[in-house]
Amino acid sequence: MINLFVKTEPQKKWMQKLYEKETKFKNTSVQTDEFSIFPKDNIQDLIDMGYSSITLPKAYGGEGLGVYEMILFQETLASFDENTALSIGWNFGVVGDIFEQKLWKQKDLESFSKEVLNGALTNRSVSEAQTGSPTRGGRPGTNAVKKDGYWEISGRKSFTTASPVLTYFLTSAWIEEKQKVGFFLLHKDLEGLSIDETWDVISMKGTASHDLVLQNVKVDESKLVELPDVPKGGKFNGWLLHIPACYLGIAQAARDYAVHFANTHSPNSLNGPISQLPNVQQLLGEIDLALTQARHLIYSVAEAYDDESRRGYLTNEVGVVKHTVTNSAITIVDKAMRIVGAKSLQRGNPLQRYYRNVRAGLHNPPADDMTIRNLALSAIEQKKSKALF
Structure with missing residues (x-):
């Protein structure tokens, strides 16, 4: 049925690449679910074939594939292993949105694109236990305070899907001095940043959607990459x-x-x-x-x-x-x-x-x-x- 929606040679090429992984991904999906194992090997396979960067625009070295292709490939991948698909899918969503909307400064986009091409993965960290879904407008309890040329960030984020393999956490925090919510690009190796393995559920057990814990994490002031004047609210990209x-x-x-x-x-x-x-x-x-x-x-x-x-x-x-x-x-x-x-x-x-x-x-x-x-x-x-x- 899905063949009806394959229209171009690049789409055929990537579908063929994904089907080469069908047997492996299906075989490991049972263990992923049974033992709540994050499918690291599957994700690495996708990175190695260049899959994680396909939504990066051509101007930045990517393939410039759009939402249509993302859906085509992600649906196929999920039919093999849904935990793998949802985990890599969040990276697609973040990268696609950032570059399409040009949400960051040009120099930041150029720098980040090089890392994406080298296999870096990212996800937005916005959910918190006290605020519930960020789409309902709750103010984050995570706070960012500006000090001598750097930001100090503290808080806890829930549902950080694919946390074991993320290179960056695009993290929302309340900035008191600006009276706004900003997004900070936090590298996984920052001092004070850790993952609390809290994911204990019966659904999507292999996505490792653990808590991101930030304890006085210090980052350069340039890592405040998004400071939207108007939050997106109920409009979804x-x-x-x-x-x-x-x-x-x-x-x-x-x-x-x-x-x-x-x-x-x-x-x-x-x-x-x-x-x-x-x-x-x-x-x-x-x-x-x-x-x-x-x-x-x-x-x-x-x-x-x-x-x-x-x-x-x-x-x-x-x-x-x-x-x-x-x-x-x-x-x-x-x-x-x-x-x-x-x-x-x-x-x-x-x-x-x-x-x-x-x-x-x-x-x-x-x-x-x-x-x-x-x-x-x-x-x-x-x-x-x-x-x-």
């Missing part, structure tokens, strides 16, 4: 579509397992596999219907986002995609389990892993209630257009 792409990949993997099971499982009460049963066919048809709808939605929005002439017309579409795809993925996995039956709950069955992991999507931004509220507010505040074009 297209690079966040790596999130629903991951859960779409999980749904595809669940679907493939259910189809294989239906075609090969033959109880002695039947003269053939259960795929001949009307109720099984109904479930399989509903699964593919939901997959088709979700996939066309996410790729349509990604294509519009990559087109600068259309990007400005997008409003709540990114949130709609995340809401629709994530909830569809949950439904798809549920129906796959209904086809397989009680065997789907066995620890050795991949469906029980998909069932746990796909639900994590509900807690990634933006939350469902925010998406629905934003749609309502947009409808209420919408003004009549003077012209169609």
